[in-house]
Amino acid sequence: xxDSERVALVTGAASGIGLAVARRLxxxxxxxxTADLRDADVAADLTTREGNRAAVEHVLERHGRLDVIVxxxxxQHVAPVQEFDEDAWDRLVAxxxxxxxxxxxxxxxALGASGEGRFVAIASAHALVASPYKAAYVSAKHGVLGLxxxxxxxxxxHGIRATAVCPGFVRxxxxxxxxxDQARTHxxxxxxxxxxxxxxxxxxxxxxxxxxxxxxxxxxxxxxGRAFTGAPVVMDEGWTAR
Numbered sequence: 001x002x003d004s005e006r007v008a009l010v011t012g013a014a015s016g017i018g019l020a021v022a023r024r025l026x027x028x029x030x031x032x033x034t035a036d037l038r039d040a041d042v043a044a045d046l047t048t049r050e051g052n053r054a055a056v057e058h059v060l061e062r063h064g065r066l067d068v069i070v071x072x073x074x075x076q077h078v079a080p081v082q083e084f085d086e087d088a089w090d091r092l093v094a095x096x097x098x099x100x101x102x103x104x105x106x107x108x109x110a111l112g113a114s115g116e117g118r119f120v121a122i123a124s125a126h127a128l129v130a131s132p133y134k135a136a137y138v139s140a141k142h143g144v145l146g147l148x149x150x151x152x153x154x155x156x157x158h159g160i161r162a163t164a165v166c167p168g169f170v171r172x173x174x175x176x177x178x179x180x181d182q183a184r185t186h187x188x189x190x191x192x193x194x195x196x197x198x199x200x201x202x203x204x205x206x207x208x209x210x211x212x213x214x215x216x217x218x219x220x221x222x223x224x225g226r227a228f229t230g231a232p233v234v235m236d237e238g239w240t241a242r
Contacts, residue, residue: 003029006116007063008221009055009107011046011099012073014039016172017122020210021070021217028218033059036073046073047094052102056110066110068221071100071144072122076174078133078181089136096140097147104151104162112158118221119155121148122213123164125236131201133185145232152230161229163220168236169198171207203238 008025012018013034026032034040035055042058044051059066074096077088100121104111111117126134127141144164151162169175175198182197183190199205216235219225234240 004031006067006114007031007033007059007065008068008070009033009035009059009066009103010070010072011035011055011103012122016174017167017170017210017213018070018072020214021072021122024211024214024218025068025070025221028222030068030221031063033062046099047091049102052099053106056103056106059107060110065114066107067114067116068118068120069103069107069111070120070122070217071103073099074122074137074174076134076137076178076181078178078185080133080185081135084135092136093140093143096137097143100144101147104147108155108160111155111160115159117155117158117160118225119148119151119160119162120217120220121145121162121164122217123148123166123232125166125168125201125234125239127164127166127232128234128240129201133182148232149230156229161226163225163228163230164232165213165216165220166232166234166236166240167208167213167216168202168239169207170213171209175207201239201242202236203241206237208235208237 008030010022013022014036035042044055124141126138127145130138148162148164179193182193
């Protein structure tokens with residue numbers, strides 16, 4: 001199957017990693033459908049069943065097939081557990097864990113029919129390790145890694161491969177948007193958060209660029225990525241080596 005025949009659904013594609021992935025896959029010749037709350041082919045609330053179903057159905061109605069799902073949509077909430085907003089917990093788990101499950105569920109038959117179905121979840125180093133003040137995010141990302149392992153086992157006989165890309169901190173609006181919350185919860189000045197908090201676990205003190213994550217996704221979706229399924233693909237500047 002040529003790349004020009006393959007159809008990919010990328011969620012959370014209005015900015016950051018999702019936008020970089022969508023652009024890279026389009027450059028590689030895939031037909032890309034984006035889903036987000038705004039600035040996307042499908043305006044969908046992916047915290048709901050209806051939103052996830054609508055995204056998958058839009059792809060199938062428009063293209064008649066679905067070969068790739070990149071589950072990327074997410075947001076962050078930073079607070080101590082005793083102050084952690086319960087509604088924020090529900091929204092985070094819905095978007096970071098339940099949405100990837102629903103996308104897989106609704107798209108499973110099409111991925112199997114592809115013969116080369118690929119499911120990629122943009123997880124995080126937080127799928128493998130924890131940080132304080134991020135109870136929902138860390139819990140959901142650990143869960144999505146378990147989901148990917150299950151999808152890989154169930155999908156093997158149908159030619160479906162599932163992987164989780166686990167980057168460290170990436171230069172995205174998601175990271176930039178949490179600097180003030182991090183400063184408040186850690187008790188450090190905002191202009192010192194990047195060095196003293198965000199990059200502290202990185203062995204190499206650099207932010208990862210969205211395009212680097214997109215390149216990794218493109219590799220996993222290509223011929224050389226066929227051996228990868230049911231595992232985290234870690235790109236974390238040495239974070240989890242500690």
